[in-house]
Amino acid sequence: MIKAYLLDVNQTDLYKLSSMLQHTGKVTVIGMSAYPQNVVDQIVLLQPDVLFLDLQLPGQQGVVVAELVKRRLPDIQIVVVTETKQHALWAFDQNIADYVLKPLEEVRLGQSLERLRKGG
Template sequence: MRVFLIDADARFLRHFERQLQAVAETQVVGSERDPRLALERVPALAPDVVFLDVLLPGMSGIGLANTLLEALPELQIVYVTRARQYALQAFNQQAADYLLKPVEPLRLARSIDRLRRMRAERTELRASQLERD
């Protein structure tokens, strides 16, 4: 699973990348602290999943995710934040998950399992639609 990380905190990005590297079948293809630069890099790299904070400098993570989803409708979004109050808004946007910092390894592993199941279900659905057509 190809992942991209977006968070203003460079120290958190390094730590979270190490956490993800410990999870089998994940490849961090990039990270960005500046949401405007992420708008350029994410579509070019076409990751499967973007992990991002809700609170970003100059732009909300939810607004950023909406823009990214316009360019990459199959993209899965997982929020990683200290801000509990945006969870409902994130799930209304169809976020795959909402993780609270600091992210515990077991909770991250459950999130990755959820992402895998969602991807498998999506692939299965597309295959069944192709068979019907």
């Protein structure tokens, strides 16, 4: 079972992603937040296998959160779930496990989980 933490300021998207992930039977959501402030310590404390992260946070907080989490949990997988392709090159350079565009689709999310299962 994959342990996941979700971060998205859009609470509708956050709960939709949580529901979709848990519906697969392959993921346990161990934490989620709509508030990027001080979330890194919570993520480190919970030690998820994967962070599902919307980069569309105020300012550059999505990128900053990803980099801080990776620094403290080098083995964590990060899946970007966002509305734009704006950060795709950054994600590729950061060895992000996957980049999923909204609106979320079950088939695409399943592909992402398969990629995680294989180790990125």
